[in-house]
Amino acid sequence: GAVVSQHPSWVICKSGTSVKIECRSLDFQATTMFWYRQFPKQSLMLMATSNEGSKATYEQGVEKDKFLINHASLTLSTLTVTSAHPEDSSFYICSASPLAGGFHNEQFFGPGTRLTVL
Amino acid sequence: GQQLNQSPQSMFIQEGEDVSMNCTSSSIFNTWLWYKQEPGEGPVLLIALYKAGELTSNGRLTAQFGITRKDSFLNISASIPSDVGIYFCAGLQGAQKLVFGQGTRLTINP
Numbered sequence: 577g578a579v580v581s582q583h584p585s586w587v588i589c590k591s592g593t594s595v596k597i598e599c600r601s602l603d604f605q606a607t608t609m610f611w612y613r614q615f616p617k618q619s620l621m622l623m624a625t626s627n628e629g630s631k632a633t634y635e636q637g638v639e640k641d642k643f644l645i646n647h648a649s650l651t652l653s654t655l656t657v658t659s660a661h662p663e664d665s666s667f668y669i670c671s672a673s674p675l676a677g678g679f680h681n682e683q684f685f686g687p688g689t690r691l692t693v694l
Numbered sequence: 695g696q697q698l699n700q701s702p703q704s705m706f707i708q709e710g711e712d713v714s715m716n717c718t719s720s721s722i723f724n725t726w727l728w729y730k731q732e733p734g735e736g737p738v739l740l741i742a743l744y745k746a747g748e749l750t751s752n753g754r755l756t757a758q759f760g761i762t763r764k765d766s767f768l769n770i771s772a773s774i775p776s777d778v779g780i781y782f783c784a785g786l787q788g789a790q791k792l793v794f795g796q797g798t799r800l801t802i803n804p
Binding site (some may be wrong): 580582608610616618619620621622625669671673682683684685686687690692 | 729734735736738739753782788790791792793794795796797799
């Protein structure tokens with residue numbers, strides 16, 4: 577149980593285009609989903625916290641107009657990187673926290689999406 | 695933002711050896727978590743610690759939550775090839791925000 581999927585697993589796009597990444601909780605409902613970014617050989621950095629039906633909360637330094645987050649249902653959150661540039665190339669990972677609160681608000685992580693912007 | 699200092703950054707060991715890594719913080723956390731990440735995948739939870747002083751085991755893994763709530767360590771006993779990966783500590787800030795350490799990259803020579 578507690579499986580989180582991401583789609584696509586990797587994507588290559590041209591500079592200036594927009595890319596949408598999906599995060600789904602497959603066997604549980606998630607009140608809250610989180611989006612992280614991980615650059616090569618670095619740690620995970622939280623970008624934003626997404627609550628179903630409300631606006632996402634962005635971490636300091638993360639541009640909300642560039643990284644659009646939609647959490648339209650209890651099992652799906654999307655991250656859209658708008659007007660992507662090479663410096664946006666990174667590994668994007670989502671996590672989901674169960675509706676029932678899990679055990680101490682545990683987060684279950686997706687497998688990540690590798691974005692490469694040419 | 696708040697950071698956790700994790701050490702060592704990398705380890706090269708022989709199969710069968712024990713491994714120890716730790717995390718420290720200037721701030722108190724009420725929950726410490728240890729994750730393992732393999733290439734191209736998301737992190738997987740190994741051990742969660744909820745009480746200061748708590749010592750918890752998961753198979754060959756043992757982790758402790760420091761008394762001061764500002765540190766934690768993870769030990770792996772009798773390492774095997776599948777232990778290879780990057781290990782991250784994380785502190786839970788507030789109800790939901792996770793702050794991650796820089797990671798310890800473990801390499802095992804057979």
